[in-house]
Amino acid sequence: MDRITRYIISLFTALAVSVAALAANAGPEAADETVSASQSGTETPQVDIKSMLFGHIGDSYQWHITQIGDKHIIIPLPVIVYSSTGWHCFMSSKLEDGPYKGLYCAEGGKYDGKIVEKDASGNEIRPLDISITKNVAGLMINSLIVVLLILGCSRWYRKHDVLDEAPAGIAAVLEPVITFINDDVIKAAIPGDHSRKYAPYLLTAFFFILVNNLMGIVPVFPGGANTTGNIAVTLTLAVCTFVAVNLFANRHYWKDIFWPDVPWWLKVPVPLIPLTEVLGIFTKPFALMIRLFANIMAGHAIILSFVSIIFLTVKLGPVINGTMSFITVFFGIFMDLLEILVAFIQAYVFTMLSAVFIGLAHEGEKTKEEPAASEEGALMPEASGISEVPEAPGNRMAETE
């Protein structure tokens, strides 16, 4: 009990420090901007907070860690573009001193903050841009963590005999999580032998999202990239689920979409229900994409907004500023804890819904197997129990939405 209390206290301290670090990270910029705002006179600080906020949530060609005095601590990242003059590959630090090989960062306009070049008529156009941006670097680091964690776990299983030893080290940490996702989510939603086929994808998606979510909360270098709060990332994940659902779906699934069990007039002259069903194929992964993106991005935005309050209240005097800072740090800790919870919940929800959608695409086969199972008598309650499972997460899905 004593140890747990000590752990909790140290966790709180660590979180307070992390919030403080985040504040320090955001601080100089915001302060600078406030100063510049007060110099320009008419502008309100909200605009600066907004740009700071979007700077943190969005993507960039370099990894800005912090600023000490006037010195920015920045990790330059490689820029890879295919412009009108061919392939270019250079570090982003070269862009700081004006255009490099005709390429420069756009300020304002359609391509604000992106690398652009000028065509013959002087319009800004975007070259094909596959730079290793902050988010790409973050994804790479997080993916490396995921791979190392899981391979470390599987290595333990390769080296040890599970029948003789209880899992230790990383295997002991990950095994309950893997077992939980595999048994309670994947096997519960996907009927029969198919669950084995889809388990690697769903587990990978779960750990990929979880680690990216958690690393996004960490404010200092290896973390802090808003990866799962970026729509490109969630889009890719949603497309993977879309492919997994529709590519291997059975006849029953397609029959339910194009010729569902509804009165004939709902589908013959005007294919009302089939149209809705076809739309449903796309809205399901679309909802997955938006849910994950919006949840994580909103979490980042809220934490950053809380931290910004400190710098917004500087003008109001030390007493209010101090009080607000205290409240802000308190709420920041609260939000950070909430975000840790959300990080897990969103990874879980994404995996569960993907599993449910995949399960629905294989439902028909199960109904074919069921009568055979019920003939055996003893298996019947079990089979009916399984058939209820996909519905339960479906209800929960409705609640979360």
Next chain:
Amino acid sequence: MSLLMPDTGLLFWMLVIFVVVLAILAKWGFPVITAMVEKRKNYISESLALARKADEKMSNLLKEQERIIREAREEQNKILKEAAEARNNIVRQAQEQARDEAAKIMAEAKVQIEADKESAISQIRSQVALLSVNVAEKVIRKTLATDKEQKELIEKMVEESLKIDPDTARS
């Protein structure tokens, strides 16, 4: 709005990274773990089933043991009862035999006594006959001292004997 527009470069890298991660983990990561967990789960459930079976066997053995003990006790009781019965029988038989023997001996003794008595009586009778003959001789000798008397007696005796045996007297 830029937040809602997926960036091509990020999309490309995300796809590459995710597919690589998926490939690596699907090949060397999760199947190994899930297979091992499955294996252990099966092993545990098998062990549990075995343990349950052993437990059942054990309780059966205990029951069997109890049954055997009970039977042995019953057997013991039965044997004891039988032994007591046998003892009683033997004693009774011995008593009966002894009684019979005693009765036989008694009977023999009685016969002997009877025979002895008979012989003693007959001896006494012959003795008495001898004595009475002697006495009669002496009495007769005394009374027949005179001839007259002798004659009288002879006549009397002849008469008597005729009376006693008329057939012999007629012939």
